[in-house]
Amino acid sequence: MVASFFNEMYASDGLRAPYQMLEGWYQNMPAEFRALKQAEAEDLFRRYGITFAVYGEGGDPDRLIPFDMFPRVFTAQEWRKLERGIKQRARALNAFLSDVYDRGEIVRAGLIPADLVYRNDAYEIAVAGFRPPLGIFSHIVGIDLVRTGAEQFYVLEDNCRTPSGVSYMLENREVMMRMFPHLFQENRVAPVDGYARLLKRTLASVAPAKCDRDPCVVLLTPGHFNSAYYEHSFLADLMGIELVEGQDLFVEGDFCWMRTTEGPRKVDVIYRRIDDAFLDPLCFRPDSTLGVPGLMNVYRSGGVTICSAPGAGVADDKAIYTYVPEMVRFYLGETPILDNVPTWQCAKSDDLKYVLENIGELVVKEVHGSGGYGMLVGPASDRATVEAFAAKVAENPSNYIAQPTLALSTCPTFVDEGIAPRHVDLRPYCLVGRDVELVPGALTRVALTDGSLVVNSSQGGGVKDTWVIAEE
């Protein structure tokens, strides 16, 4: 097990600057007051209807995501570096997507194996050669980061399709401001509430060339059975756009239309929160009832923009991840600001050998997995679990990658006895349209169980408000 973890509040040289005023805040908080506030927070989240679905555990699938009131804080200086790194990565990922659906220069240059790109399930033949407006494929890039030291951050993975969770970033702030207004008077916390306006502006900026008026933007949801449905309706509401399901839209001629009480209305941009496979039964899965029949034809003939673009998933595949620093150098001619976690590709025989020999020390993930499902945290697992997982890896190596168990930083978190360090990660949401934008904030996920390194809400994780202290 890793010996020491970077504590974001109490570093080895004492209390770190961004947390200075929070120390007094929690120390002076009477236990009854804290309990009261915790209950109030829960009440607020319930009233807002923020729930998430947990699969495969039985019981009520819609439950509250645990909220920890202790904020996580970054200085403006720390954030500036992160921001540059995140935007750089988002630009590189989009450049990669626009390249591999065009001439594939990076493949021709021999920097990424052709088969990793073109044989990838997420590479959509249906959009090869098609250039979406402004050449942008991934309009909302969620980048999962962890911190291991004062200056050291690692990117765990990129999410180029439809990253979820931004509603927590916004609601966590909302709830904190309601409960502890004085904290925000005494601290210059940079606001995040501009996110919805920026998101709408980003989406509108990629309206198709055929659109000659104020673009009609809609959010396409699979419906209320989806675990992120709350977020879909929340974002649509904030942006003042229609929340639609597949059946609310139809294709006629060269355009996609929305049914309204005043008759059909032409749709220009679809922020879709459904997977490629379900978008259009005439192009992808014929049994899909969630999508819009004919939509891909309208998209490919320039009648509507789909965000993220179908096929964007090829950039966030865990096997492609290894090459993102290469993309930064190749497309942008820059040095990568954010580091990748060293990754072993089990598809390579040398890597596989290393992984199987050291599996007890490693984190092993499925190439296409998400949400913390189907992964092994070697040091935190018993021997039988490790051995069973090793057998699965040996059977289908190309389905797995492995990484060292990172010493994830900790942040103070309220526990029964007061506060205690708990491991955290960070997911900022970078917007890519005519401009590349990042609000000064992110979703911080926290592993509430002592010692746990798995922060996913589906695995007992919670969330925190994330502050960036504005400069004087």
Added chain:
Amino acid sequence: MILKVFHKTRYDFASPVAGIIQSLRLTPAKCDSQKVINWSVDVPDAVMGEAFRDGAGDYIQTISLRKRVEHIEITVSGTIETIDTAGVLRGHRERVPPRAYLRNTVRTEPNRAIVDLVQDTLRDAASASALEHAHLLAAAVSEALPYRPGATHAHTTAAEAMNAGAGVCQDHTQVLISCAHLADFPARYVSGYLNATEDGSAHEASHAWAEIYIEGLGWVGFDASNKCCPNDQYIRLGSGLDAQNAAPLRGLVLGGGAEVLDVTVVIEAQQQ
């Protein structure tokens, strides 16, 4: 050769349906082996989208009827000049990297019998060229699956066709694609028409064959059903990963019940 095509697809619904939408791949694209002289796709009463070319170089067009209908009739008529290029696809504008066609779908996923067929076929051919390997595979598929209409149906997969031990052009094509992938050849499904009157063959005029990518030569057509490469009797409509993906018509009926499908295809060679 000049070929005249008349292709009518008619759906009659037992009770009126609320509407219909179709994605059509019914207009041949220009390449060295074919040049359209005139071509039209007509669907009475339907709203027709403008045809566009997708990355594979195929013309795609959306048609829809958003009202109660009892039947729909899609009529293709046209004249096209065809040239024998010995099956080689040249002068075809497309953007999809060949290696994207190494993936299987449910319909081309191999089973043990297909794996064995490839191994048996290529075992003693180590010194043969890639093109010869492709020919050997096409011949092996012809032999393994005698042409027998009714042995399979529209949704039969390559593996199921192998188990059935017989099939039609769709099955030959999907099995050949599956075989080619095992031998690391990019391969795809091609839909089109065949002017079959000349050799008196009973095969339908709506036809399908495989294209296999040979390094240095490009895409080459292989018609395992007729044990040949496409020549000037063939008209190429479009391609895809399997029969469904390359279908000339792919549609959805809204609120649909039972339907009766009637297809007429007539291909005639014209005196030049």
